Amino acid sequence: MAEVSLRNVTKNYGALEVVHGIDLDIAHDEFVVLVGPSGCGKSTTLRMIAGLEDISGGEVAIGGNRVNDLPPRERNISMVFQNYALYPHMTVRENLGFSLLIAKRSETEIAQAVDDAASILGLGELLDRRPAELSGGQRQRVAMGRAIVRHPDVFLFDEPLSNLDAKLRTQMRIEIKKLHQKVRTTIVYVTHDQVEAMTLADRIVIMKDGDIVQVGTPLEVFERPVDTFVASFIGSPPMNLLEGKVSGGFVWITPDVTLPLPTVFSGKVAEGQRVTFGFRADNLMPKGHALTESGATADLSLTITLAEPLGAETMLLSELAGVEIQGKMLNPRPVSEGEVLECQLSLDHCHLFDTATGKSLR
Amino acid sequence: MLRRRPPDWLTLLMPTIIVIAIIVLIPLIFSFYSSFTPYKLTRPSTLWRWVGTANYERILSDLNFWAAFGRTILFLTIALNLELLFGLGIALMVNKVTWGQRTLRTVLMFPMMFSPILVGFQFKFIFNDNVGLVNNALQSLGITDVALPWLVDSKLALFSIAFAEIWMSTSIFAILILAGLFAMPRDPLEAAKVDGCTPWQSFRHITLPFLMPFIFIAMTIRSLDVARAYDIVQIMTGGGPARRTELVWTLMARTGYVDARMGIANAMGYVSILLSIFFTIYFFRKLSAARAELGL
Structure with a gap:
């Protein structure tokens, strides 16, 4: 449980700057969605919060502590990846308990945490299967379960639904929203789909070309777009101009x-x-x-x-x-x-x- | 007129059957038959004298054979494990290289391009006790002032041969494991980082299980290769001195061609083939298990 703040965060690959000084404050328990067209720097920003990308400039703080130089494992975050990123050689149970095993928790504690996560996400019958034996939606749920067993300070979602078909996507969207209501935790969620952004977010952060264009509640960005980009990006069909x-x-x-x-x-x-x-x-x-x-x-x-x-x-x-x-x-x-x-x-x-x-x- | 024609499938398979029979089946049957005779190359008539299992009984009580057999297993174990270790290390390092990796990969294959005979000659020179590079270097650096008998002392000689074998073939492991690393999805590694793994834990719990099938494929190929190691040994020490580096195949070749006792050499061949079969089945089982674990 913690707030996340970004201060003038930049990212460059060599001479190419892809994120240009982002400022963002995410409150405790808030569900924030970063949305924008591909290549706008939203995933890079998320990966900088996770610690999977180096931060080229500025400061990222989680719970008031500067985390720029901490490896991911010391940031107490968990992340759900677009391709689920399950460990293929482990059963669902092992996948869920892996982070606790690494943290050297006791066996009973791990079993308890795995059971809790499994019941929240309805994974009870799948615990002894391997990822290859699961459907896309089930894999996605396991990936989410793996994220919640650790009770992290912050959840990071990197386009978690984009590999699912339309119907399943709608269903999982609802489950993610319910999950947030059950385990009140700060969530940063990246998507290119404005419908996901509108339906899930407490606040939407719209990015374009490595800059934040607008931050606001779904209704604010829908009704008061700051410019033509937001106007045509948010809402379906896009605004007539x-x-x-x-x-x-x-x-x-x-x-x-x-x-x-x-x-x-x-x-x-x-x-x-x-x-x-x-x-x-x-x-x-x-x-x-x-x-x-x-x-x-x-x-x-x-x-x-x-x-x-x-x-x-x-x-x-x-x-x-x-x-x-x-x-x-x-x-x-x-x-x-x-x-x-x-x-x-x-x-x-x-x-x-x-x-x-x-x-x-x- | 009604003539019986062979069924179509037999007609179609006939060329293959003939070729396989000539290349594999007839030699196999012939050698198996001759292992029950006292066949000597110098006296062809011995081929028709049946002695039953006498050759096999003789081998099974022959200490020289068992010494060579044991030495082959020892050699196999040492060479395979070190090749795996070095190959894994090299693959992991090459995988990190971002500039000039293609060139490096090509360079990596160079040792495989040499004929084993040439590698044998090269290392015979390098380990020569009088004019060899190793002794020369050791003496110039003042580490020792005696000439170490690299190819004469039984332990040093086996080490020298293993060194040559490893030099030549580590790249097979390196290339296969590198292929595994290239095929590996990045996401689980990132997930492991977020899940709290140190780099060593990521390697131990994520990378290594993924690489196991590749390692077992390399092991299977190489175990067959090393179990029939002949050329390098023959060139470097000839199995000597005094049988100290005798492996199954050098012993077999000596018995068959030098002593001309082909019958008993064939019997040895059939006994030692069990070794290859054992290793193949062993590694293949491991491979299937590792693949099943990955859900492949």
């Missing part, structure tokens, strides 16, 4: 397409400023198939290029000013391609970014 110019209370996308400037932004933009107008599919719905919501709206009539029925709702693809945009139809009816639908855009939920910097203007 249209570039335009502010003019007289409107955003001119093209001479034919203008959108009213949402009131929250009036006074925050200059006349003639280049801006990127953003809105999510949830805020663009055909009339009669939308949430009845008060607030300012703008009307758009859109030619549907593709409809994706999902059952409870239908995703609509259309084009606006040459850019593909997505909307959503609630209580759906069949929609054919080429059909023109009158849609309304909920302006209160729209975003405006500075096109030059990509930063939010809110």
